[in-house]
Amino acid sequence: MCMIMNEKxxxxxKVLKSRRSVRAYSxxxxxxxxxxxxxxxxxxxxxxxxxxxxxxSLIHDRDLLKKISDLAKPIFFERLHRSGRxxxxxxxxxIFHGAGTLLVISSKHSGPFVDADCWLAAENLxxxxxxxxIGSCVIGSALPALEIPEVKSSIGIPAEYRPIAPIxxxxxxxxTPATSRKPPHILSWI
Numbered sequence: 001m002c003m004i005m006n007e008k009x010x011x012x013x014k015v016l017k018s019r020r021s022v023r024a025y026s027x028x029x030x031x032x033x034x035x036x037x038x039x040x041x042x043x044x045x046x047x048x049x050x051x052x053x054x055x056x057s058l059i060h061d062r063d064l065l066k067k068i069s070d071l072a073k074p075i076f077f078e079r080l081h082r083s084g085r086x087x088x089x090x091x092x093x094x095i096f097h098g099a100g101t102l103l104v105i106s107s108k109h110s111g112p113f114v115d116a117d118c119w120l121a122a123e124n125l126x127x128x129x130x131x132x133x134i135g136s137c138v139i140g141s142a143l144p145a146l147e148i149p150e151v152k153s154s155i156g157i158p159a160e161y162r163p164i165a166p167i168x169x170x171x172x173x174x175x176t177p178a179t180s181r182k183p184p185h186i187l188s189w190i
Contacts, residue, residue, distance in 0.1 A: 021176070022168075028171045030100065038103075042122070097168060102139070122167055136167055
């Protein structure tokens with residue numbers, strides 16, 4: 001198949017190249033329409049056997065976000081400490097970086113492709129967010145706290161669901177610089 005470069009292709013590549021993991025947010029909250037559009041983009045993701053295993057929880061309550069951050073921080077810091085990494089463990093550190101929305105993609109399904117399907121939905125959502133000027137960042141370090149039964153219940157995730165992809169969303173505070181990438185590590189080209 002021959003790749004055709006056109007205006008749509010260039011715009012798409014521009015979004016891919018400009019997507020950043022945003023870790024500084026303004027206080028401006030996302031509205032329902034913006035979140036609905038992001039969810040609509042997420043569910044366009046490829047899915048194995050058309051299972052569509054994803055379910056979404058959106059948390060805007062800043063007090064609840066702080067509570068989850070406070071529960072997640074000690075677990076996160078301990079894991080970093082065990083791996084030999086040094087981190088600012090100040091009590092003021094917010095694991096959600098001041099974002100006004102936490103979106104958690106969960107699933108009650110099991111199978112070899114469930115996590116991949118949920119992460120594909122996450123990537124669709126984050127690319128759409130970038131295209132619309134909305135910042136996003138995966139916060140994997142929040143997962144241990146999100147798996148605590150009381151926390152799951154407090155954010156509306158039923159017991160039979162498993163959180164997979166926690167993503168913060170909001171309007172960026174300033175520009176997020178690009179980071180360098182290593183060239184592709186090609187194991188074979190046969």
